[in-house]
Amino acid sequence: MRRPSIRDLPHDMAQAATGIAERVRKAGARAWLVGGTVRDLALEVPPHDLDLASALEPTQAEALFDPAQSVGKAFGCVVVPWRGCQVQLTTFRADGAYADSRRPDSVRFAKTLEEDSQRRDFTCNALFLDPLEDELADPQGGLEDMHKRVLRAVGEARARFEEDRLRLLRLARFQAKLDFQIDAGTWEGARAASHTLTGVSPERIREELARMFEGPRSAQALLALADLGLLELMFPGLADATAGRSGQDALRWRANQFAAMQRLDLSAGLSVLLDPDPRSNIPDLGVARARAEKWLNSLRLSKVQLQTVLELWNISARLDQPGTRAEWVRLARQPELRVALQIARDRRQYLGMPPSMYVEKLAHVASTWSQAELWPEPWIVSADLEQAGVPRGPLWKMLLVEAETMQLNEALADRPAALEWLAQRATQVAGKTRRSQDPSG
Numbered sequence: 132m133r134r135p136s137i138r139d140l141p142h143d144m145a146q147a148a149t150g151i152a153e154r155v156r157k158a159g160a161r162a163w164l165v166g167g168t169v170r171d172l173a174l175e176v177p178p179h180d181l182d183l184a185s186a187l188e189p190t191q192a193e194a195l196f197d198p199a200q201s202v203g204k205a206f207g208c209v210v211v212p213w214r215g216c217q218v219q220l221t222t223f224r225a226d227g228a229y230a231d232s233r234r235p236d237s238v239r240f241a242k243t244l245e246e247d248s249q250r251r252d253f254t255c256n257a258l259f260l261d262p263l264e265d266e267l268a269d270p271q272g273g274l275e276d277m278h279k280r281v282l283r284a285v286g287e288a289r290a291r292f293e294e295d296r297l298r299l300l301r302l303a304r305f306q307a308k309l310d311f312q313i314d315a316g317t318w319e320g321a322r323a324a325s326h327t328l329t330g331v332s333p334e335r336i337r338e339e340l341a342r343m344f345e346g347p348r349s350a351q352a353l354l355a356l357a358d359l360g361l362l363e364l365m366f367p368g369l370a371d372a373t374a375g376r377s378g379q380d381a382l383r384w385r386a387n388q389f390a391a392m393q394r395l396d397l398s399a400g401l402s403v404l405l406d407p408d409p410r411s412n413i414p415d416l417g418v419a420r421a422r423a424e425k426w427l428n429s430l431r432l433s434k435v436q437l438q439t440v441l442e443l444w445n446i447s448a449r450l451d452q453p454g455t456r457a458e459w460v461r462l463a464r465q466p467e468l469r470v471a472l473q474i475a476r477d478r479r480q481y482l483g484m485p486p487s488m489y490v491e492k493l494a495h496v497a498s499t500w501s502q503a504e505l506w507p508e509p510w511i512v513s514a515d516l517e518q519a520g521v522p523r524g525p526l527w528k529m530l531l532v533e534a535e536t537m538q539l540n541e542a543l544a545d546r547p548a549a550l551e552w553l554a555q556r557a558t559q560v561a562g563k564t565r566r567s568q569d570p571s572g
Contacts, residue, residue: 132277135172137164137262144181147216148262151183151196155220158195160186161261162220163244163268166251169258173277174309181218184259186242192220206238223247245270252291252298253305254283282311288320296324297331299361300339307343307352325359336365337397337430344389344400353386353404362386366405366426372419391481392474398439399470401427403478407444420444439467446471450490457539463497464505472497510538510549519557526560 137145148164155162162185164172171178185192192209193199199220200210207222223241241247248257254273260266267274276283282305284291284298292298302321306313313321328336343352356362362382363369373381385404392403405426407419423444427437446465450472454462462468475490511534516527533556534549543549 132173133175134274135169135258135260135267137260137265139172139175140164140168140262141177143214144178144216145262147181147213147218148183150213151211151218151220152262154195155183155185155187156263158187158191161263162187163259163261165221165244165247165259166256169260169267170255170273170277172260173255173258173274181216182221183218183262184221184223184244184247186223186240187220188222188240192222196220207240225250244268249286251285252295252301254285255305255309255311257285276314277311280309280311281314282306282309282317283314284317284320288314288317289323290320292321292324295330296328297335297339299325299328299359300331300336300356303352303355303359303361304339304343304346306355307348307350308346310348310351313355321359325361325364328361328364333429333431337432340400340430341397344395344397347394349392349395349400350387350389353389354383357382357386366429368422369405369426372407372422388478388481391477393477395470395474398432398436399443399474401430401432402440402443402447403474405440406447442467443471443474447475450475450493451487452489454489455536455540457536459493459496460500460505460539462493463500468493468497507538509535510543510546511535511553515550515553516557519553521557521560530556530560 137148140148148162152162162183164182165184166182167180168178168182187195189201189207189209192211193201196209196211198212200212201208207224209220211218211220223244223246225239225241225246244259248259248270251257251271254271254276256273257269257271258273259268259270261268269275271285282302284302292302299321302313302317305311343349346352353362356365357379362385369385370376370378370381373385376384388403389400395403405423407416407423424441427440432440442465446462446467449458449462465471472490472494475487479485479487479490509531511531513527513531516530521527521530530553534553537543537552538549543552
């Protein structure tokens with residue numbers, strides 16, 4: 132860790148920061164790099180975003196930069212495109228009360244960075260750096276906290292969390308991301324405010340969870356959520372849904388799984404965290420699955436994200452079972468299989484179990500078999516069913532699937548043999564259909 136400096140900013144970002152700051156200075160104000168940008172510079176991590184703050188009000192900033200896009204004018208935020216960089220230029224502000232525990236009821240634009248620093252969540256995010264003078268301003272003592280590797284709330288901790296309870300999730304995420312210790316007063320303030328997530332939308336919760344799963348120490352973040360009571364608050368009944376465990380032990384068990392996991396995207400992370408059958412011995416899997424799907428729906432996932440989680444669960448339930456050649460092939464075709472295999476391997480490692488013979492065999496099939504082996508040209512197609520006089524309907528699809536299964540299992544030698552099988556099968560199906568439609572029986 133070191134003192135943050137504009138010299139350590141990537142060249143294109145440094146050009147954008149200094150260019151905007153110069154124009155702001157000509158208008159009679161100073162622009163400061165702020166928040167995560169400065170924190171990352173101190174940690175010697177390349178910043179991903181470029182945020183500047185100044186005393187210019189939004190209308191002044193818009194007039195100064197053309198084009199400029201207002202993305203939150205009431206909150207003083209303007210996006211300035213600058214040579215390929217999208218830079219947020221925000222007006223210093225002081226927030227009013229937070230009646231809905233989500234956003235301030237009123238905003239007063241401020242003139243000093245000291246006032247602006249008082250509304251920020253953690254001291255490490257309340258650092259300011261003048262890109263023109265390379266001057267650091269640290270009104271909340273964030274740099275000292277970072278040297279001590281301590282995550283501390285700005286001001287009175289409980290008040291910060293009650294203003295916006297998303298900060299409870301951010302506390303867990305930043306503690307894991309930075310690998311800092313949480314200041315004792317900050318932890319107590321978080322515990323006092325963690326009885327509800329009033330005002331935090333499902334979309335904001337979902338975004339924070341995604342960042343945790345993608346981070347380097349997701350288990351650490353999820354353990355903090357468990358210890359604060361937030362996992363059970365977000366997913367009521369999660370502790371009871373863990374076979375062989377209960378209460379806090381169950382929640383910590385679920386969180387600790389991630390210590391063995393690679394970085395996961397949101398769908399994969401949720402499939403692990405909310406797995407309806409993490410130990411394969413829950414008495415009623417139907418009830419467990421319905422409850423888990425209810426949790427997923429509470430986060431308002433996209434259709435693609437939801438389907439991915441469900442497919443990962445379906446694959447996971449079949450990984451440790453012997454199967455026919457057709458079953459292996461169909462599993463190997465699944466786009467989610469690679470992630471499901473990695474999760475299965477990581478989970479077995481966490482449980483201290485040896486590699487699964489079936490998991491390794493399936494991984495071999497998926498990685499070594501050719502496209503022709505996984506997706507062979509079908510010997511029976513729709514035109515063959517039509518030629519055989521099979522009526523369209525549910526039986527049509529059933530026969531196509533059955534024919535492919537026979538082919539994949541190598542129960543048919545070639546296409547002529549498949550056509551012969553179809554002729555016999557079509558006769559059987561037609562006979563059963565006539566008997567079922569005959570009222571005399």
